[in-house]
Amino acid sequence: MMILVAFTVLMGLLALAIPVAAAMGILALVLAYLYSPLPLILAAGEITWSASTSFILSAVPFFVLLGEILLRSGIAERMYAALTHWVSWLPGGLMHSNIAACAMFAATSGSSVATAATIGTVAVEQIEKNKYHEPLFLGSLASGGTLGILIPPSINLIVYGVLTETSIPQLYLAGFIPGLLLAALFSLTILFACMLRPAWGGVPFKTNWAARWRSLPDLVPPIVIFLLVVGSIYAGLATPTEAAGMGVIGGLVIAGMKKRLSFAMLRDCLEGTMKTSAMIVAIVVGAYFLNFVITNIGLTQKVNSTITELGLSPQMTLLAIIIFYLVLGCFMETLSMMVATVPITATIMVNMGYDSVWYGILIVVLIETAMITPPVGINLYVIQGLRKRGHLHEVMAGATPFVVTLLMMIGLLVLFPGLALWLPRIMSGR
Amino acid sequence: MEAVLAMVYRASRFGALFGGVLIFLSALLLGVDVVIRKTLNTTIGGADELAGYALATGSALAFGFALFERTHVRIDTLYGLFSVRLKMVLDLLGVIAILVFFYPVTRHAYAVLEQSAVSRTRSLSQLGTPLVVPQAIWVAGLGAFLLIALLLLARAGLAFFAGDSNTVFRLIGPRGALEELEQEIGNVQKVSEEKEVRP
Numbered sequence: 281m282m283i284l285v286a287f288t289v290l291m292g293l294l295a296l297a298i299p300v301a302a303a304m305g306i307l308a309l310v311l312a313y314l315y316s317p318l319p320l321i322l323a324a325g326e327i328t329w330s331a332s333t334s335f336i337l338s339a340v341p342f343f344v345l346l347g348e349i350l351l352r353s354g355i356a357e358r359m360y361a362a363l364t365h366w367v368s369w370l371p372g373g374l375m376h377s378n379i380a381a382c383a384m385f386a387a388t389s390g391s392s393v394a395t396a397a398t399i400g401t402v403a404v405e406q407i408e409k410n411k412y413h414e415p416l417f418l419g420s421l422a423s424g425g426t427l428g429i430l431i432p433p434s435i436n437l438i439v440y441g442v443l444t445e446t447s448i449p450q451l452y453l454a455g456f457i458p459g460l461l462l463a464a465l466f467s468l469t470i471l472f473a474c475m476l477r478p479a480w481g482g483v484p485f486k487t488n489w490a491a492r493w494r495s496l497p498d499l500v501p502p503i504v505i506f507l508l509v510v511g512s513i514y515a516g517l518a519t520p521t522e523a524a525g526m527g528v529i530g531g532l533v534i535a536g537m538k539k540r541l542s543f544a545m546l547r548d549c550l551e552g553t554m555k556t557s558a559m560i561v562a563i564v565v566g567a568y569f570l571n572f573v574i575t576n577i578g579l580t581q582k583v584n585s586t587i588t589e590l591g592l593s594p595q596m597t598l599l600a601i602i603i604f605y606l607v608l609g610c611f612m613e614t615l616s617m618m619v620a621t622v623p624i625t626a627t628i629m630v631n632m633g634y635d636s637v638w639y640g641i642l643i644v645v646l647i648e649t650a651m652i653t654p655p656v657g658i659n660l661y662v663i664q665g666l667r668k669r670g671h672l673h674e675v676m677a678g679a680t681p682f683v684v685t686l687l688m689m690i691g692l693l694v695l696f697p698g699l700a701l702w703l704p705r706i707m708s709g710r
Numbered sequence: 711m712e713a714v715l716a717m718v719y720r721a722s723r724f725g726a727l728f729g730g731v732l733i734f735l736s737a738l739l740l741g742v743d744v745v746i747r748k749t750l751n752t753t754i755g756g757a758d759e760l761a762g763y764a765l766a767t768g769s770a771l772a773f774g775f776a777l778f779e780r781t782h783v784r785i786d787t788l789y790g791l792f793s794v795r796l797k798m799v800l801d802l803l804g805v806i807a808i809l810v811f812f813y814p815v816t817r818h819a820y821a822v823l824e825q826s827a828v829s830r831t832r833s834l835s836q837l838g839t840p841l842v843v844p845q846a847i848w849v850a851g852l853g854a855f856l857l858i859a860l861l862l863l864a865r866a867g868l869a870f871f872a873g874d875s876n877t878v879f880r881l882i883g884p885r886g887a888l889e890e891l892e893q894e895i896g897n898v899q900k901v902s903e904e905k906e907v908r909p
Contacts, residue, residue, distance in 0.1 A: 297789040297800050297884055298807045299782040305811030325818030329845070332769060333762035341765065342737045518744045521761060525740030550730030551723070555781045557733070558726070558772035561765070562782060566811065611787045656787055 282582055286311060286574075290620065300616040301559075304566035308573040315577040324569055331568040332561055335521055337442050341557035342524035343390035343435050346509075348549040349531035350388060351398050354538050355501045359384060360402045362495035368485040371478070372470040374406050375420045379470070382424030383463040386431035388505040388527075390438070392651055396425025396662045404667045413480035416473055418667065419652075419678025422659040423466060423686070426648035431459035432510050433527075436618060436647060438520065439560070440640045443567065443619065444626045447637070448520045449513050453707055454637050454700040458645065461699065462689050469685045501534045514707070560615065567619045580627050587628060594632040601625055602646065602690060609650025614658065618647060641700040642693050649686040652679040711865055719778050722858060725851065726775035729768030736764035756837035763844035770851030774858035777808070780885040789884060794875050801882045802870060805863045809856065816852040823849045 289310055293303035312320040331337070350356075360381045367376040381399045389395050400421045407417050429436040432452035441448040474481040509527035512518040518526060535541045574580055587597060604625075608617055622643060629639045651659045654676045664672045693699055736757070743757040776782055789800060825831070826841040833839040862881055869877035 293807070294785045295788045296803065297784045297786050298804050299784050301782060302804070302807035302811045305815070306807055309811065309814070321814050322818060324815045325820070325822040328815050328819055329766065329822055329848070332766035332848075333844075334765070335758050335762050338733075338736070338761040338765040341733045341768070342740075345734065345737065512744065517748060519758075521758070522740045522744045525737040525761075526744055527741075528734075528737040529741040546734075547727065550727055550734060553733070554726040554730045554768065554772040555776050555779055557765075558769050558776035559781045559783055561769035562773060562776070565815070569815075612785055613783050616783050616785065 282311075282315060282577070282579055283586060285314065286579060294612070294616075294620075299562075300613070300620070301562035301566040304563070304570045304620060308566070308570040311570075311577055311579070312573045315579075316573070318576070320573050320576055323572060327569050327572055328565050331565055334442060335519075336438065336448060337561075337564065339438050339448075339521040339524040340435055340560055341553055342521065342528055343433055343438070344556045344560075345549060345553040346505075346524065346527045346531050347389050347391050347394040348552045349528065349535055350385075350505070351394060352545055352549065353501075353531060353535035353540050355534060356381070356385065356398045357402050358498035359502055360399065362498040364485065365487045365492045365495045367467075369487070370467070370471060372467075372474040372481050373412070373485045374403070374410060374482070375412065375417055375470045375474075376467050378403050378417070378420045379424045379463055379466045382421070382427050383431060383459070384499070384502050386427040386429075386459065388433075388502050388509065389428050390433040390435035392426045392428035392648065393658055393662055395428030396422060396659045397666070399425065400663050400666045404663075407667075410482040410485070412482035413477070414670070415674045415678030416470070416480055416681070417678065418663050418675045419680070419682055420466065420470055422652050422657075422663045422675060422679045423648075423682035424463075425659050425662065426651050426686075427459060427463055427466075430455050430462060430641070430644050430648060432456065433520070433524070434644065435560075436615070436644055437640060439564070439615070439619065440622060440626075440643060442564070443571075443622050444630075444636055444640070446640055450637050450704045450708070451640050452510065452513065452520070453704040454641050455644065456703055457699050458641055458689065458693060461692070462645070462648075462686075465685045465689060466682060469681050473681060505530050505534070563616060563619050567623070571623050574623070580624060583624055584628060584631055594634070597628065597632055598634070598694065601629070602642075602694075605643070605646040606649060606653075609646060610653045611656055612650070613656065614647045614650050617650065618643060635697065635701060637704055638693070638697050638700045642690070645686065645689055645693060649683060649690070652686075653683060711868075715861065715865055718858060718861060722775040722778055722854065725854065726772040729764075729771035729851070732764040733768045736761040756835060756839075759833060759835050759837055759839065763839070767844055767847040767851060770848045770855070773812075773851060773855040777855065777858055777862065780883065782808075784884040786884040797883070798870050798875055798878045801878055801884075802863065802866060804884075805859050805866070805882055808859050809863070812852065812856060812859070816849065816856055819845075819849050819852055 290307045293306060360377060363380045364374060364377040367380045368374050370376045378399065382395050385395050385399055403421055407414050432455050434455060437451045437455060438448055441451055505527055508530040509523045512523045512526060513520055626636060626639055630636050651657050660675045660679060664675045739754060739757045740761055743754045747753045784804060789797060823845040826845055831841045833841060866878045866881045
């Protein structure tokens with residue numbers, strides 16, 4: 281009964297377009313009123329203070345700021361052009377550059393929207409020039425962009441880590457192999473499509489080794505940011521939050537070298553950062569208070585015992601959860617979906633013996649799928665917004681093969697948990 | 711009333727930028743701290759604690775600005791199917807919902823501040839920060855957030871009774887995914903245009 285009330289109230293509030301942060305807070309107030317003899321609201325001040333002074337969480341605005349700086353630093357154009365020399369001999373040409381550039385940018389950025397927007401801006405003008413099959417080209421950008429949150433750094437993995445008390449460095453390590461594998465699978469998807477329909481691959485791109493070597497210096501800036509942010513964590517130099525701070529400094533230096541740094545540019549960066557960060561922190565505050573109430577009234581145990589009573593095996597539960605996220609992901613904004621559900625589903629899965637690092641990666645891949653499944657797929661809108669013509673349906677059609685690829689990736693993660701867990705295991709020697 | 715709204719908007723934007731500067735400075739401080747820790751074998755000390763305060767105060771100061779800019783996430787999948795009148799009602803309900811949750815949060819946040827002031831609480835670290843300082847900014851940010859919500863509710867409420875749906879949507883309607891991206895994309899394109907001018 282309690283579970284039903286909680287679920288109905290939350291879904292009802294969200295369906296009525298109540299701001300997500302307030303929806304979670306109000307659900308908490310309702311649950312506390314109905315099921316707790318104690319005035320749990322008294323703790324709201326203390327909980328909000330401790331949630332919003334969390335050192336780990338302060339990495340989030342740093343990564344948002346780094347993204348804002350890189351977006352305006354102009355590194356993406358040169359990087360894209362350089363990668364084109366290296367990967368576009370494959371059937372499908374520049375579409376492979378789209379994936380490679382997204383993967384590389386993802387290694388400096390913690391956000392999928394930022395990745396799709398940055399690479400998309402550079403790439404869309406190539407469609408007509410080279411006569412590509414437009415839907416597939418757009419689909420490759422929308423789906424390549426989703427790599428932003430899987431390849432470390434990742435804002436979503438930080439939020440997951442904070443909500444489930446899972447180590448962020450372990451989560452980042454776990455994201456590497458699935459991230460690179462997924463990028464390779466995206467490229468294979470393009471390859472297959474273009475072998476079936478050679479006309480989709482556009483005008484072949486001509487290059488030579490001299491041009492390739494000449495292009496290499498343009499790859500240096502993203503690699504430097506990656507080493508600063510991700511390398512410093514594993515070299516034992518910095519915590520994820522400190523590494524994000526170093527990334528901000530690195531981004532400023534690069535923007536300065538490219539003569540893009542100005543007072544106005546910095547003000548725009550900070551304004552954008554604060555809008556996003558305030559939104560995220562408000563949701564996290566709501567989620568923290570909701571978690572506190574849920575734990576206090578024993579809802580989590582109730583969910584667990586209900587599942588045990590249902591006699592669901594771990595495999596069946598996993599399948600049910602995957603389907604739940606695939607369906608919910610079609611309709612719901614992804615960060616809200618994650619923050620509202622993960623505290624409960626992660627507890628269930630860990631109780632059933634699944635590893636919480638592995639589950640974090642699974643959740644991120646499910647979120648990536650949600651970003652390109654209609655009707656609500658943020659990356660579809662990003663790419664459609666960039667090209668400013670045609671219909672959204674074309675982007676949706678072009679993203680469909682990549683949705684299939686993501687479903688395969690989910691299957692691979694389930695069948696071979698080692699894809700995520702092998703690297704954290706050998707690095708920590710457990 | 712429009713003049714008051716415009717003034718409060720400018721103030722909230724200033725507050726958000728001030729919060730942004732706090733976060734920016736704490737990022738720099740942390741980055742520099744790592745470098746001197748490894749090269750000079752010493753540390754600034756307490757940079758991590760300050761980053762936490764920057765997050766709490768900075769984001770609280772930006773809550774109101776985010777409300778003005780309508781960036782607090784709402785799930786508008788069903789919303790899009792409703793009639794104009796129902797949409798307006800839901801927009802008003804959204805602001806009321808924010809007040810319903812964040813009013814008690816702010817009241818109890820104030821209690822936390824009061825407690826720190828009375829018992830002169832300092833953080834358990836080498837900095838020994840008097841917690842009153844960051845907590846006062848934090849409560850001020852939350853309080854401003856409530857005031858902004860009230861102000862927007864009042865103005866949009868008047869517009870609702872006058873049947874002025876444009877004003878309601880402009881003030882408190884959800885920011886459609888497209889609208890938000892147009893801005894984001896505007897930023898990117900501004901950058902590429904600048905590049906074309908400057909070879």
